[in-house]
Amino acid sequence: MGTGELDLEAHVAEASGAAAAPRTLAEALRARGDDGLAALLRARPDLLGPVPNDLTQLATRAGTRGSVVRAIERLDRFALQTAEALAVAQDPTPYSVLRSLLTGDEGDPEIEAALPGAVAMLREQALVWGEDERMRLVRTARELLAPSAQHPSPTGLGPTVAEATSGMSPGRVQEIIAAAGLTSTHDPVSAVAVLTGLFTDRARMDALLDTAPPEALAVLDRLVWGPPYGEVTANPAPPVRWLRDRGLLLPVSPRTMVLPREVALHLRGGRAHRLPEPLPPEPVVQRDYRPQVVDGAAAGQAYVALATIEELLKSWDRGGPPVLRAGGLAVRDLKRVAALLDVSEPIAAFWLELGYAAGLLASDGEADERYAPTPAYDDWLDLPPAERWARLVTPWLTATRTSGLVGGQDTKGRTLSVLGPELDRSSAPEVRHRVLLLLATLPPGAAADPESLLARLRWERPLRGAGGHASAGAADLRSRMARWTLEEAELLGLTGRGALCGPARALLNLPLAEAASPTDPGGGVEVSVAATRAATLLAPLLPEAVDHVLLQADLTAVAPGPLRRPLAEALGVLADVESKGGATVYRFTPGSVRRALDSGQTATELHDFLTKHSTTPVPQPLAYLIDDVARRHGHLKVGAASAYVRCDDDTVLGEILADRRSALLGLRRIAPTVLAAQTDPGSLLDGLRSMGYAPAAESAEGDLLIARADAYRTPARTAPVPVPDGPPVPDATLLGAAVRAIRAGDRAATVVRKEPATPTVAGALPRTSAAETLVTVQAAVMTGSAVWIGYVNAEGAASQRVLAPVRVEGGFVTGYDHTADEVRTYPLHRITGVAELADDQV
Numbered sequence: 001m002g003t004g005e006l007d008l009e010a011h012v013a014e015a016s017g018a019a020a021a022p023r024t025l026a027e028a029l030r031a032r033g034d035d036g037l038a039a040l041l042r043a044r045p046d047l048l049g050p051v052p053n054d055l056t057q058l059a060t061r062a063g064t065r066g067s068v069v070r071a072i073e074r075l076d077r078f079a080l081q082t083a084e085a086l087a088v089a090q091d092p093t094p095y096s097v098l099r100s101l102l103t104g105d106e107g108d109p110e111i112e113a114a115l116p117g118a119v120a121m122l123r124e125q126a127l128v129w130g131e132d133e134r135m136r137l138v139r140t141a142r143e144l145l146a147p148s149a150q151h152p153s154p155t156g157l158g159p160t161v162a163e164a165t166s167g168m169s170p171g172r173v174q175e176i177i178a179a180a181g182l183t184s185t186h187d188p189v190s191a192v193a194v195l196t197g198l199f200t201d202r203a204r205m206d207a208l209l210d211t212a213p214p215e216a217l218a219v220l221d222r223l224v225w226g227p228p229y230g231e232v233t234a235n236p237a238p239p240v241r242w243l244r245d246r247g248l249l250l251p252v253s254p255r256t257m258v259l260p261r262e263v264a265l266h267l268r269g270g271r272a273h274r275l276p277e278p279l280p281p282e283p284v285v286q287r288d289y290r291p292q293v294v295d296g297a298a299a300g301q302a303y304v305a306l307a308t309i310e311e312l313l314k315s316w317d318r319g320g321p322p323v324l325r326a327g328g329l330a331v332r333d334l335k336r337v338a339a340l341l342d343v344s345e346p347i348a349a350f351w352l353e354l355g356y357a358a359g360l361l362a363s364d365g366e367a368d369e370r371y372a373p374t375p376a377y378d379d380w381l382d383l384p385p386a387e388r389w390a391r392l393v394t395p396w397l398t399a400t401r402t403s404g405l406v407g408g409q410d411t412k413g414r415t416l417s418v419l420g421p422e423l424d425r426s427s428a429p430e431v432r433h434r435v436l437l438l439l440a441t442l443p444p445g446a447a448a449d450p451e452s453l454l455a456r457l458r459w460e461r462p463l464r465g466a467g468g469h470a471s472a473g474a475a476d477l478r479s480r481m482a483r484w485t486l487e488e489a490e491l492l493g494l495t496g497r498g499a500l501c502g503p504a505r506a507l508l509n510l511p512l513a514e515a516a517s518p519t520d521p522g523g524g525v526e527v528s529v530a531a532t533r534a535a536t537l538l539a540p541l542l543p544e545a546v547d548h549v550l551l552q553a554d555l556t557a558v559a560p561g562p563l564r565r566p567l568a569e570a571l572g573v574l575a576d577v578e579s580k581g582g583a584t585v586y587r588f589t590p591g592s593v594r595r596a597l598d599s600g601q602t603a604t605e606l607h608d609f610l611t612k613h614s615t616t617p618v619p620q621p622l623a624y625l626i627d628d629v630a631r632r633h634g635h636l637k638v639g640a641a642s643a644y645v646r647c648d649d650d651t652v653l654g655e656i657l658a659d660r661r662s663a664l665l666g667l668r669r670i671a672p673t674v675l676a677a678q679t680d681p682g683s684l685l686d687g688l689r690s691m692g693y694a695p696a697a698e699s700a701e702g703d704l705l706i707a708r709a710d711a712y713r714t715p716a717r718t719a720p721v722p723v724p725d726g727p728p729v730p731d732a733t734l735l736g737a738a739v740r741a742i743r744a745g746d747r748a749a750t751v752v753r754k755e756p757a758t759p760t761v762a763g764a765l766p767r768t769s770a771a772e773t774l775v776t777v778q779a780a781v782m783t784g785s786a787v788w789i790g791y792v793n794a795e796g797a798a799s800q801r802v803l804a805p806v807r808v809e810g811g812f813v814t815g816y817d818h819t820a821d822e823v824r825t826y827p828l829h830r831i832t833g834v835a836e837l838a839d840d841q842v
Helices: 003-019 025-030 034-043 055-062 065-073 077-088 095-103 109-124 139-145 170-179 188-199 202-210 214-223 238-245 261-267 291-314 331-341 345-357 375-381 385-398 428-440 450-460 477-492 502-507 527-541 565-574 590-598 603-613 620-632 650-658 660-665 681-690 732-750 770-783
Strands: 229-231 250-253 256-258 285-288 361-363 371-373 446-448 550-552 556-559 576-579 584-587 637-639 643-646 668-671 674-677 787-792 798-809 812-817 822-827 831-836
Touching (some): 055 732, 077 095, 077 450, 188 261, 202 261, 291 385, 291 477, 331 345, 345 477, 650 668, 732 798, 770 798, 770 831
Antiparallel strands (some): 250 256, 556 584, 576 584, 637 643, 643 674, 812 822
């Protein structure tokens, strides 16, 4: 038998199997086409780890609890409500019964129109299988969604009559039947069936309820939409007793009664849910702006974001705060950052986490571990502003670290610190993308009402909580992350006045004129390409950098716009930033001028610098300040003894010794021009400067030490890797290969073999002697037929395969392996046995 003949027979067998109703999930999957299997694996990529051997194994894996929970968590609200309705219906369920449970007696056109799509989604993900007249929810999903006393259902329904009476005595069941006006039966099973028939008969139920006291109907009204359980006393009130006697309330314990599911459905008019939601809520426009206004506001905030990150990391140029023993930044250091940036602590935490996610700051890894800028920060500073912005927002979109959690507590009650562990939430990137994509569905320039966005997100993923953590109080984490996303997008300049800007649309690879309803962020375009497009659109919107300042007589300089980088860096050393905004104000102080002199500049160079970059003459007070600080700068020199002070003017050293403020420095004269100290050089420099002197540091060779702002960097560091939210979605190539492998393995597992002479256990590998194996394989080579073999690899893993041998030599058999769908060679000593295929397979 040739390869083509085997394929033809397999297709015929598959077609004949598809004509019959499937009896198992594996049979239902076997009846699917390749596109259907690929859709399942795309929707549930966890089923691919590793690739199943055949469709039976795929069906088994699709029914495991972990995989089903993961799939249910990703259902939208109406698909979930459909699954919940199937869970409270009899198994199997006709489509008409499911429709009735969702629409009720009165019907609902919107639900009827949306129901086929929800059922198709559940079928695609293998949560539901079977024909329309016999739909089945997979057993694990039914166990998860069916109501029970321990796990109430969102439907608010209770147990069925059969479930509620399972522990009841037969005599008590007969008493209930008699009280309800029914004829007694001979066994409990038929009695329960009679009672169930009464509760599901609308006409007879209406007649029974017409005889109920008004107080009893009020009790039913309180239980009908759930929870269906209620406590009673040992001697219940007459209305409760009336309901209990007729089985409208059934006891589940001596003090607890439950409303049976059939009774509740009758009272609800057949609805399983109080409020079915077949259609997603649409984002609501809160306010409209001209797109140019939105882009301008976003560009302004983007510039502020760049300036904020630069100011933050520049303050850590000589080494930042220490790393806590448990990781992260101390609360007091976070407060200092917030004061430096003049923002709240949550906003400061966001900027810190953003710099960390972008790889611009990290810990130095030393014994006394501290945070500092990375070498990537210097590379980042050399980029044009628009590209620097793109380097910030791109990692923000994909980062799983969530700064909004800072200040909260982990599962062990420990406070979560900024830059510390436990801040990763794998669902954060998906939430950020969805929020921005929902904003993109609005017309350009339209700002959305935040509550409408949250309502849409809750509809799309009603069960998603803390990225897989099921903890009380964490169910709203998705909504909190959505709010944080709106705030952070505004801080980054992705939105302006609440509306998505043009560069942000480009970053998400969306149309710029009008946005459709995208569902695939990025649209297959590489992130770097989209980031380049966004930077190109942002560049002309950013303010133009200037190369001059306005010097004023009050020792300040005003920058009328963003300064070019060399000027900004030099002025940042020579002066302190006093205020920021549209125009930045710098103030010159003795300390700032000394800082410039410490960096190696002379007074002449400072005068020339100011003259070159000021559009106004250098004010006389500023010139005097520079000359005065320069005249005293370096008059004292501090070096390492532990530390020493050296000065050519011994009277100055005498003044220092006579000053009571120098007592803490432990100074003593060891030569007319040298004082020794009992502290380190850094503390000695700070102490003398606090006393009003302007000392300079010198090296062991007596040379002046120049302190540059960019002196300290961490070793090369990579940005933190986002924590994946489950297995990645496979690409088309992997899906195609996986489907072919599963099909081939299933063909091998289901192919009909000839009955061996010696009976074998069902599912066991064939067992033949080495001689029999060799003879059978050689015969297959001569006849061109395929055989069924058992094979054990070098790791000891056993498998079964359908092989069409073409050559046997040197202890190896080479042939076309239909299981692997390729030509392979197998050592004969690893083949456990061989069997011929049945005649109808040849």
